[in-house]
Amino acid sequence: MIFRFIGLLLLLLPFISFANGQVQQPDYPTIPMADLSLPAGQSPQVWLLTRPLPQPNGLRPCCAFGYSLKVKLFGVPVPWYQVDNVVAPTDTGKHHFNPGVMDMLSTLSGLNSEHNGLVYTRRGGFIDLAHLRDSADNTIWLFSHIWPRIGQATTLKLGDELGEREIQLFSYPPPVSATERYRLAVFLAAHLAFELAAWHEVAQWYGFESVKGFSEGVSAFSPEDLYSNLLGARVAIDLLNAGGGASLSRYQHAMRTMIPQALEQLEAESPAATRFHFDMLDRLWWNSACRLPDKFLLRYRNYDVSERRLPSRAPESVPPLWLTLPDSFNGVELSHFGRLEIRPGRSMARLPAPVSRYLFSDFPALAREAKKADLQHLANLHYRCN
Template identity: 30%
Template sequence: MAPHARPATVRRRLACRAMWMIGRLIPQTSGLIPAEVWLCILRGSSNLSGPSNSPGDRIPFRAVYPIIPGRVTPHRKKPTHGVTWFYGRPRNIVGRTRKAGEPEDHRGWQGMMRETMKETSYRTLGRLPILGLLALVLPAAGCGILPDRTLSGPASQVIREGFDGIPRTRYGCYAAAIPGMTFLGSKLGSHNYHGPFFEKDGIAYTCRGGHIDITHLRIGIDWTAYLVAESYRHLMRNDPSFSCKMPVDRSRTHVHITYPFGWDCLSEEDRSAIAERIALALGPYLTFTMVSWHEITTWYGYKCIGLPVEYDSAFSWEDSYSNLLGTMIAVRALQDAEHSYNKAVTIAIDEEMQRLGVLPSAGQARLASKSMKGQWYTGIFLLLFDMKKRNFDIGLDDGDMTPTLVPHVPQCPRAEPQSYPVPTLDVLAEYGFSVTIEIEPREWEKDKILRVVFGNDPQKRINPQTHLAIIMDHIQQEAAAKYGPEYNPGNRLHEPQYVQTGR
């Protein structure tokens, strides 16, 4: 430190240089920070009401110029008061060249700085709409502004540490070969919990799983992982209940937990191990229940984004199976103690898609869908589109879900559908736990659904363990009236989309 330099002056110099570096990295910074804040930094005081003439408050020029990058360039010669040098020519600090014979500006550095920062702020106002748009678009796309500490460690730590926020919102596709629909091959990119970067979303086709909506797959994965961590957290805190909801739905799911006798007497290690097993069952079950409820509300007219075509997505032939795959893949990824969460999910997705026999190119997936045009769906445009093929199998009859396969796909000779069990809560009884789950409908269409279950009885909540079968039976009867008797739940055809609901 120079002998004549005061500590306060040095601190102010360092602060200004730091802000100058920020201004270089983020050009909008210098214009968005009010002039009073800069002056407060320069003077080292919060009192900005009057001039300061004490020697300690006379700021050296080298402490002033960095905060106006691109406007003032220092010169090796010491400038006169209120004047700097720009390529050897005398200029006022505000950036205007002093004309010959013009008197020197004696407003002092404070007045000049206020005028300069005001001018810079006005110039930056034009950037505010862009910044505001980014502030809305990035969170809407699910982009995390700050890094999630959980994503840097092994995926198995997610259960106990949780995420910094809920999964981002994603919107799926239709498995129909119409303009605007994205089809994929075997290259699905890298999974990303917070942002869409490096991901690929769309419709792929597999020989043993039929069409897979990769967006629904990722929704099931991230929500399962999130709810596993949330369930673990509430179990370790002995919470008697908690609730959750997806941003695309208005309904809220309530979970009531009954703990076994002596739960509080167990060691922390034993409680953690048991809570982890319970959470690995509760998370997938809650996720699959919530996404199935979304299909139900959509069938009865609920519109997430306000488009009339959303009804066509209700129980479309690929949705529920894609959701189920997501819950399964999440459980596998959460047991990976070697890779980070996003990497573990990426690996698990690729392995499962290869197991199901994914077609390598997007063109092949599109052709598989195009071959069913006129039979499974009609229309050539999103708003002029009618979905005729549905799969109402959500495992209520035998506990398994079977996908719908496109017949006669050249790349899939003699392919058989791969059935998987739906999530259950059987493991809870092994440890003496019991859970009651209730859905509180909040959609405008809720009265239609409640009337199916309760008639005129003014009940407000749905118990999925007992009421989903009643609702699905009614939905299939409506489908039979609209699309044909093959959807009637009384018929037992060989195709899985016509199975009984278990009522």
């Protein structure tokens, strides 16, 4: 993802500040972040909801593990460019749903009012804010389509990631109570948003490339990725439970204020401390001598795709925060109401073709094969790059 727009960055840099000019936003009340150590709560009522939203326009340029990362393009080192990656937990900036090309370019240039990067937290390890935001956006996007047609059979087609991705919403008798229908839609949207995030990790490992010729293997199963996605889906649940989805501007304002609250609960530390923790893991979890997109710049990965997670982190004096998403509603598994399906695509790279389709229940086996291959490769790699 980092390399998608580097070639355009210099060309369009003069226009970036114009595209990200200040826009006056209504002064909404702050939504308090619920206690993350407790299971996700349920909405006390039905809230107003924004119109059905467009599918988010791609993923944000997420952060490879490490800081001050060196880069190469087409195998040639780029001496003047480094990716810092580190963000202050109290300065995460605004939130923009559905970021476009100009938002991504301005992120790479450091001029975006949405500040994305990595933050070290004592209870949650490293948090990738781009992954957090992506899953929150996917949750509210899915919710805006599920809630108006709950109980109706519907197919939402997404762009290909090795396979053809579809969200299948099934036909079933919806709850009689409008509040119960709202609660089910919130839980199902967050559950499906995490399935999308888990598939993206699988697809990256098996050869998915946003831009042909630029490998994304360095990001596949990065230790902070899915915990960050899970956190984003959980933030979106609390936001929707408090009426934060009434309009797009209301959602964006709520995200701006809730992200720092979530990081505070995880005991986020300063940028200097984040860099210190990266230094302590150099040559163990990552290799600062490598250049992006060397796959084994990243030396440690978390291949667990479960939506019930402990963070990947070094030993700490405080307990880790066990983070979960609801996987059922009133005793019925959420997969009964809807699921992500991956059907054979036109260009599947190294991904084995499924008999008919891949489901979330198939992801662990694909991840285990990825882990086995990586461990065999690392056994002979020592500290060399690709």
